[in-house]
Amino acid sequence: MLGIWTTERIRAAEDRLLAVTPDGELMRRAAFGLATQVADLLAETTGSVSGRRAVLLVGSGNNGGDALWAGAFLRRRGVAVSAVLLKPEKAHAAGLAALRRSGGRVVSLEDSPQWIDRADVVVDGIVGISAKGPLRPDAAKLVESVDAPIVAVDLPSGVDPDTGAVDGPHVTATRTVTFGALKPVHALAPQECGEVVLVDIGLRPSLGEPDLRQLELADVAAVWPIPGPADDKYSQGVVGIAAGSATYPGAAVLASGSAVHATAGMVRYAGHAAEVVRSRWPEIVATGSVTDAGRVQAWVVGPGIGTGADGRELLRHVLGQGVPVCADADATTIIARDPDVLDARDPDTPLVLTPHAGEYERLMGRKPGADRLTAAREAAKKYNAVVLLKGHCTVVAAPDGRVSVNTPRGSWLATAGSGDVLTGLIGSLLAAGLDPWLAASAGAQVHSLAGALAAEGVPTSASGIVDAIPSALRVVRAAGRSS
Numbered sequence: 001m002l003g004i005w006t007t008e009r010i011r012a013a014e015d016r017l018l019a020v021t022p023d024g025e026l027m028r029r030a031a032f033g034l035a036t037q038v039a040d041l042l043a044e045t046t047g048s049v050s051g052r053r054a055v056l057l058v059g060s061g062n063n064g065g066d067a068l069w070a071g072a073f074l075r076r077r078g079v080a081v082s083a084v085l086l087k088p089e090k091a092h093a094a095g096l097a098a099l100r101r102s103g104g105r106v107v108s109l110e111d112s113p114q115w116i117d118r119a120d121v122v123v124d125g126i127v128g129i130s131a132k133g134p135l136r137p138d139a140a141k142l143v144e145s146v147d148a149p150i151v152a153v154d155l156p157s158g159v160d161p162d163t164g165a166v167d168g169p170h171v172t173a174t175r176t177v178t179f180g181a182l183k184p185v186h187a188l189a190p191q192e193c194g195e196v197v198l199v200d201i202g203l204r205p206s207l208g209e210p211d212l213r214q215l216e217l218a219d220v221a222a223v224w225p226i227p228g229p230a231d232d233k234y235s236q237g238v239v240g241i242a243a244g245s246a247t248y249p250g251a252a253v254l255a256s257g258s259a260v261h262a263t264a265g266m267v268r269y270a271g272h273a274a275e276v277v278r279s280r281w282p283e284i285v286a287t288g289s290v291t292d293a294g295r296v297q298a299w300v301v302g303p304g305i306g307t308g309a310d311g312r313e314l315l316r317h318v319l320g321q322g323v324p325v326c327a328d329a330d331a332t333t334i335i336a337r338d339p340d341v342l343d344a345r346d347p348d349t350p351l352v353l354t355p356h357a358g359e360y361e362r363l364m365g366r367k368p369g370a371d372r373l374t375a376a377r378e379a380a381k382k383y384n385a386v387v388l389l390k391g392h393c394t395v396v397a398a399p400d401g402r403v404s405v406n407t408p409r410g411s412w413l414a415t416a417g418s419g420d421v422l423t424g425l426i427g428s429l430l431a432a433g434l435d436p437w438l439a440a441s442a443g444a445q446v447h448s449l450a451g452a453l454a455a456e457g458v459p460t461s462a463s464g465i466v467d468a469i470p471s472a473l474r475v476v477r478a479a480g481r482s483s
């Protein structure tokens, strides 16, 4: 599991480490790692390093200092380096001196276009973890004129370090080289960061527990229930699906199919779409009502059940069964309109809510806003539930403060019915007894992997995502074996 720390925590850890490290040492470690990555990118994109041209965009802080020191290291490898200083009077003095000693050139803002035009690579050292807001006009103009691949120092300038929010001009990097630890921006703004490379500068022991986590496929493999010799259909978990209606059976078919593929456990369906579900998935035991569904170890409730009195009663019944519940779609709306429905739930019974931004607004009375980590955390606290906040990056917060982020593999999940598939996955994992935060986090990973595999570069459908779940699980298992 990858750990991610907020900039406040990073800064505190850096201060502790700086106090016991010779002056300038951390920056030189960071800059050496940066220079190596810039040289590697030059080799990859042009076939050589020596004789190539790098332009450094240098802001007024230590981020610019990293770029200047890296420029000095690149000179040793024969790269022609020019630095454009956005605020010459505030440029990092030691870094600038090192660059000058190494034979690097400093060019004025006015002269910069001719150097930027001829650059093989541009290094973005405009601003790092002290960034506030989008790029300022002078920096924005420079960045706009760049055609060469950009290596971002620590993070792409103009993107918020703690939320990944983009609210105006910013850098879109080919590669981002960060130091000491991952920051939220790296998980929340994958398109702006490009490939993220972490350079070790010895910070990890000073950091403590991460603020945010990102599951790797090997983590998913470690928790995903795979039947062993002693397992039967019950020990893998029996999941109940209360979804869909006679008029709209699609949600029922998708959530049920997803559950069928997710684990080897048994799937029960209860609702008005029983006929359709049975004919599509003969392995499912389908009945007309949740009251005669039989024993289940977790419920999926919500997609397509409607938001009227029947839907409300259905939700109440399911919440009162003392087993984990994943409440989605219409169930979220019912809870938002009538939170008393949650009285049916024993507070110790795990509940997973899976709102998109609109449902979040209904639940919380406000939009999630740019800080989606805090938004998800607050909803998790308020509802004493695991909250999976959908969006380009899916954030999963638990009431105990744990948060994970699932960085997408493209935009393939933006298709009708995709959410029903996710709910089915999470429900199956809950039935298998997984911790609800892990169930939601692992479900989101497999969902996005199945989406990418189903799409293979062209738009796919929710049914396509269901069909790709076995392939996604094979990829997950392979990652588990090779880790």
Ligand SMILES: NC(=O)C1=CN([C@@H]2O[C@H](COP(=O)(O)OP(=O)(O)OC[C@H]3O[C@@H](n4cnc5c(N)ncnc54)[C@H](OP(=O)(O)O)[C@@H]3O)[C@@H](O)[C@H]2O)[C@@H](O)CC1
Binding pocket: 014, 018, 026, 027, 030, 031, 059, 060, 061, 062, 063, 064, 066, 126, 127, 128, 129, 130, 131, 132, 133, 134, 135, 136, 139, 153, 154, 158, 179, 201
């Ligand atoms: N500490 C360490 O040991 C290590 C630190 N390291 C490195 O230091 C970096 C942090 O450096 P930092 O704290 O000096 O600030 P940094 O991010 O460079 O910003 C500087 C100034 O930029 C300005 N500015 C703000 N917003 C802006 C915007 N939108 N657009 C344009 N400009 C903007 C604002 O100044 P102003 O112009 O307002 O005076 C702000 O004060 C970190 O990311 C890592 O790269 C590594 O070397 C490892 C060791």
Ligand SMILES: [K+]
Binding pocket: 063, 124, 125, 126, 127, 128, 152, 153, 154, 155, 156, 157
């Ligand atoms: K930067």
